[in-house]
Amino acid sequence: MNDSSLGTHVISRLLIDWYKANKRELPWRTEVSAYRTWLSEIILQQTRVEQGLPYFGRFIEAFPTIEDLATAPEDRVLKLWQGLGYYSRARNLHKAAKMVVDTYGGQFPSSYEEIIGLPGVGPYTAAAIASIVFGEEKAVVDGNVIRVISRVFGITEPVDQTATRKQIEALSALLIAGQDPSDFNQGIMEFGALQCTPKQADCSSCPIQNHCWAYANDAVYDIPLKSKKVKRRSRYLHFIVANDGKNFLLEQRGDDDIWRGLYQFPLIETDGDVELAIDEVFSSLKLDGKVLRVNKSSKHVLSHQDLFARFYHVESGALTAEKYLLVSGAELHTFALPRLIDRYLENYDLRTGKKRH
Numbered sequence: 001m002n003d004s005s006l007g008t009h010v011i012s013r014l015l016i017d018w019y020k021a022n023k024r025e026l027p028w029r030t031e032v033s034a035y036r037t038w039l040s041e042i043i044l045q046q047t048r049v050e051q052g053l054p055y056f057g058r059f060i061e062a063f064p065t066i067e068d069l070a071t072a073p074e075d076r077v078l079k080l081w082q083g084l085g086y087y088s089r090a091r092n093l094h095k096a097a098k099m100v101v102d103t104y105g106g107q108f109p110s111s112y113e114e115i116i117g118l119p120g121v122g123p124y125t126a127a128a129i130a131s132i133v134f135g136e137e138k139a140v141v142d143g144n145v146i147r148v149i150s151r152v153f154g155i156t157e158p159v160d161q162t163a164t165r166k167q168i169e170a171l172s173a174l175l176i177a178g179q180d181p182s183d184f185n186q187g188i189m190e191f192g193a194l195q196c197t198p199k200q201a202d203c204s205s206c207p208i209q210n211h212c213w214a215y216a217n218d219a220v221y222d223i224p225l226k227s228k229k230v231k232r233r234s235r236y237l238h239f240i241v242a243n244d245g246k247n248f249l250l251e252q253r254g255d256d257d258i259w260r261g262l263y264q265f266p267l268i269e270t271d272g273d274v275e276l277a278i279d280e281v282f283s284s285l286k287l288d289g290k291v292l293r294v295n296k297s298s299k300h301v302l303s304h305q306d307l308f309a310r311f312y313h314v315e316s317g318a319l320t321a322e323k324y325l326l327v328s329g330a331e332l333h334t335f336a337l338p339r340l341i342d343r344y345l346e347n348y349d350l351r352t353g354k355k356r357h
């Protein structure tokens, strides 16, 4: 272990110098404000920068200020979020905007302790905003930081254990001490994202190679180590795309599962990978008509679940709403849909179920 304050000071300086020479020009860096930094951090949780960039642009365009976001209808926020997944992030984003307007008069709170009180803001995001925007000396600890620190300092215990995590937090606090908090935090995260990457670390051109335990011990790809294996679950979803020549049936998802509050075609879920009997489709939805086509969509991977979906295109007699919404084909695209359904609609004709060319 190399944790003397002299050693950490040298490493911090090298990281900051590297950052100044290599940082990407990103819209939340060229114009810094608490609103923009917060928005970017929420979008980038579990999302790569390249994927998050267009979302950031669309949000800023639709809601130039936090007041604009706070007063927008939730459905509009969810619609703009569509495709990013983890919809609770979008809901919390909206709630936090309202809280900033209602509790702080539209002025984003400026201390870590206040920022962490906002919905959807955990220690990482609060530290990022407090340091980047307000210069507070709070070290961020995300996946990039964990990888860089554990490699450089030779932490070989599993990083998902509390004691190891605390050790990494203590080292990051030591590294940031006395440095520019914004440059240091952004620097170490950017370094992890671009230079010290999980599978293709560029050690040969690395400025801290001489200080790196993993490099010296030929253990770059053995670190960081994780102990827990996430148990995955497979789910088999059958969506009924019923159409009476005018409308489709749509339902809103509940609160207790993935895709909370989003809209979908009526869904039947089975335990195994079986095709539903036609009678079953009709009786469960009280429909009559004929099944034109059954299509499989490709496997859709969520953090802990693998989804396998089939779409049953049904030509039906006049549809009645009952517990569903009646929606025309044109209106369908204005609803916030799970990415799996949205992608399906991009590739298949809504009425016939035939693949587009």
Ligand code: SF4
Residues within 6 Å of the ligand: 148, 151, 152, 195, 196, 197, 201, 202, 203, 206, 207, 208, 209, 212, 213, 214, 215, 220
């Ligand atoms: S030498 Fe390699 S493993 Fe060590 S910090 Fe540099 S890029 Fe990362």
